[in-house]
Amino acid sequence: MQWNSLVTQLFGPYHGMREGGDFLQGEVIFDGEPVAVIGTTNHAPIGVRLALAQARVVLDTVTQHPGRPILLLIDTQGQQLRRRDELLGINRAMAHLGASIDLARRRGHRVIGLVYDQALSGGFITSGLIADACYALPEAEIRVMRIPAMARVTKLPEEKLTALSQSNPVFAPGVQNYVAMGGVRALWQGDLQACLREALAHTPTEDQRARDGAERGGRRMAAAVVRRVLDAA
């Protein structure tokens, strides 16, 4: 979905959000209360510049509007694959973005992620995946790698991977796989305003993803292994 039609559905035609260089920002009113919206569009690659731009708005929101909810709108092709960004410490800029979102959460801001188009790897890990919880539209795409590329890198037969991906959500692209594994809390379908209202009211602040993954059957071991380490003699 285009970001503009998404925010129009969520916040009405006078939402006031603006786009600049793949970066989305706005202060919208939802149910009479202000919400800070931060996002990217055009499948933006997240490099140092875009990571810092997002962190800037998060830190400003924490400073100027304590407690204001933050909605992250995610559309990214992943981290910027450039030597210059590596030289500049892209991993540090990403960590800074993640730490800024984490600070907002600790200070009582609800932080909701929404994958509205596509989410890949490094561009996703310090946005939606470090929010209180992440949601997705059903037509969105979440992945680390497509199966043909995975087959090349792992030297496993593509047919075998395709067949296995029918029953095991652990490597194949798809929002449903991320729901099954607990990485995405739920899909937003139908009345998107009702979905956001529900998310703002009931998203847990604890990390429940491993437990969700176990209950939904998509990630059966993570929660149990965590438990075993906690209980080990």
Added chain:
Amino acid sequence: MISYAECSARERLALLLDAGSFHEWLPPSERVTSPHLAQLGVPCAFDDGVAVGRAMLDGHSVFVAAQEGAFMGGGVGEVHGAKLVGLLQRALRDRPAAVLLLAESGGVRLHEANAGLIAVSEVMRALLDVRAAGMPVIVLIGGANGCFGGMGIVARCADHIVMSDVGRLAMSGPEVIEASHGVDEFDSRDRALVWRTTGGKHRWLTGDCDALVEDDVAAFRAAAIAALSGSKPLTLAALEQEHVLLTERLHALPSTGTTNSTDSDEATLLWTALGIPDAQQVPELSVDAVRALRTV
């Protein structure tokens, strides 16, 4: 002098911590392995490539994890990631003096990529919980596989990073960037370029690591001991400071289009912009000499 890079994860644990003090949780004898690798017909490791447990360091109680680069490049899968999360959650409960992470990883393990990606973000959240509770998390980077991908982000979430000059810390590996944008963007076989871009000396000069040591287990041990009292709370003021540093760095490096000479090296340009004298000499200098040059 024993090369840290050439040690296995378990050799590092044996040599770096107080002698005989490492007590492992979920040791290989319990055979907690990846079900996904088994399903793909790929060989498993009985520890899924990471050892976690408690130990003593210079008489202080620490929790520690060591990733094994020889197993799938230290890649993070469902079980591997959950062992790290369990260790961090246990630290939050039991309050050791510090948590040590002997990181060696290419990032997410592609064979179970979705689970690995979620796991890395769970590690980040659990690590930031430990840090917020005032326990220092200390990351050591000096393995042959470096510390890349999601683990490169995790490392930068920690209080303190120790690197050797042969260590590498980054996000995408040079091979991935070359495959994506061509050999002119990043020649992954140009070892000098790879180390100027991701290596320990560069990370020291930019302040991306907090200690630069020789490739020596004893040097890593000494640096880890020195970091034990170094909890750095992530306050709003600290994050604002970090933001200024990263923004200034972004603007300090001239964009490629504005430099006249096509062969001027960007790493050298950045070091010069940071005020390092004779920056082009840096790769030839000893660790001791580079240690004295830092300006940030």
